[in-house]
Amino acid sequence: MTTSEFEVPAIDISPYVADGSPEARRAVAAAVDDACSRVGFMQILGHGIADSVGDGLGAAIDDFFGLALESKKTYRVDGANRGYSPPKSESLSLSLGVESATRMNDFFEAFNVGVEARSFTELDLDEADYGINVWPDAVRGFEDRVGAYFDEASRVARTLTSIFADALSLPAGYFDAITDHSIDVLRMNNYALPEGTVTLDGDLTGMGEHTDFGIVTVLWADQVAGLQILGTDGHWHDVSPIDGALLVNLGDLTARITNDRWMSTLHRVKPPIIDGTIARRRSAAFFHDGNVDAVIETAADYLGSDNGLAYEPITVRAHIAAKLAGSRQGKANVHAVREAARVLAAKG
Numbered sequence: 001m002t003t004s005e006f007e008v009p010a011i012d013i014s015p016y017v018a019d020g021s022p023e024a025r026r027a028v029a030a031a032v033d034d035a036c037s038r039v040g041f042m043q044i045l046g047h048g049i050a051d052s053v054g055d056g057l058g059a060a061i062d063d064f065f066g067l068a069l070e071s072k073k074t075y076r077v078d079g080a081n082r083g084y085s086p087p088k089s090e091s092l093s094l095s096l097g098v099e100s101a102t103r104m105n106d107f108f109e110a111f112n113v114g115v116e117a118r119s120f121t122e123l124d125l126d127e128a129d130y131g132i133n134v135w136p137d138a139v140r141g142f143e144d145r146v147g148a149y150f151d152e153a154s155r156v157a158r159t160l161t162s163i164f165a166d167a168l169s170l171p172a173g174y175f176d177a178i179t180d181h182s183i184d185v186l187r188m189n190n191y192a193l194p195e196g197t198v199t200l201d202g203d204l205t206g207m208g209e210h211t212d213f214g215i216v217t218v219l220w221a222d223q224v225a226g227l228q229i230l231g232t233d234g235h236w237h238d239v240s241p242i243d244g245a246l247l248v249n250l251g252d253l254t255a256r257i258t259n260d261r262w263m264s265t266l267h268r269v270k271p272p273i274i275d276g277t278i279a280r281r282r283s284a285a286f287f288h289d290g291n292v293d294a295v296i297e298t299a300a301d302y303l304g305s306d307n308g309l310a311y312e313p314i315t316v317r318a319h320i321a322a323k324l325a326g327s328r329q330g331k332a333n334v335h336a337v338r339e340a341a342r343v344l345a346a347k348g
């Protein structure tokens with residue numbers, strides 16, 4: 001496959017959002033199976049999220065990241081996957097003149113919100129596994145606007161897992177059992193450089209290559225270049241959503257459930273440098289990671305895939321801890337080696 005032939009399949013999921021016919025649903029599930037086996041990314045239409053909700057999210061992102069760095073830093077939360085994360089390079093806000101692009105790598109800034117343990121009043125969950133949100137009071141209506149999008153992204157992620165169950169011939173409630181108190185996080189990302197005086201040379205990465213941890217990620221993104229995904233052809237491909245579409249990618253847990261029949265695809269953000277600068281780009285990734293105590297194991301039908309080389313069952317908690325520690329277990333080890341080899345072999 002050559003670079004020009006690469007495409008992220010666009011799939012209209014409305015038969016699952018509304019009451020579609022069995023035939024229409026079967027066609028959606030077949031298209032999802034194809035996209036997940038070949039690409040690990042798709043773009044979905046017919047998701048039912050009103051434009052006003054997406055616009056509200058975009059405006060909240062603009063308002064928050066538009067604050068002064070010192071003000072944004074007051075919303076940092078140490079050790080939790082919540083609140084503000086400043087750009088990695090401390091030089092970013094001060095930089096003048098020509099910067100080495102590599103010194104500016106991982107320059108994204110982010111703001112995270114997510115599900116809290118205390119919202120599950122019937123369950124005895126540990127806040128340390130989830131996190132307590134901070135809401136920036138300096139931005140009026142932030143919680144309402146971001147919360148409205150969060151609820152919709154959550155609905156879409158759950159619609160997707162019911163499509164996954166059909167597409168994988170798993171029992172209808174398969175994902176419900178492992179996601180009824182799912183660790184869900186919305187990470188709003190801002191890729192921007194200080195205006196005016198910064199000129200860049202060399203190779204710039206906005207967010208380093210990685211796979212997502214969980215079951216599925218629903219990604220709202222500007223139609224601005226930067227996101228790249230590693231195809232099975234060993235090339236990085238630019239990806240940007242078509243009008244009205246949300247990007248969707250699988251995380252590592254779904255690769256484990258399917259024994260790699262479905263792909264948790266490597267991706268990164270690498271904005272093109274034009275005249276020494278980049279176009280600002282925004283994204284918001286909704287990570288649907290599963291219940292902290294769910295045991296994720298390869299579904300029986302898929303144990304024979306990949307020459308029977310199977311993953312060990314793992315809890316979501318242990319999987320996330322291993323990812324954060326950069327360590328791997330069982331087949332995941334093999335997988336990590338393969339991933340690393342693919343990155344090294346990638347051209348461009």
Ligand SMILES: O=C(O)CCC(=O)C(=O)O
Pocket residue numbers: 187189207212219221227267268269282283284285
């Ligand atoms: O900014 C993007 O488009 C991708 C973000 C991403 O991959 C992530 O937050 O995990």
Ligand SMILES: [Fe+2]
Pocket residue numbers: 210211212267285
């Ligand atoms: Fe990602």
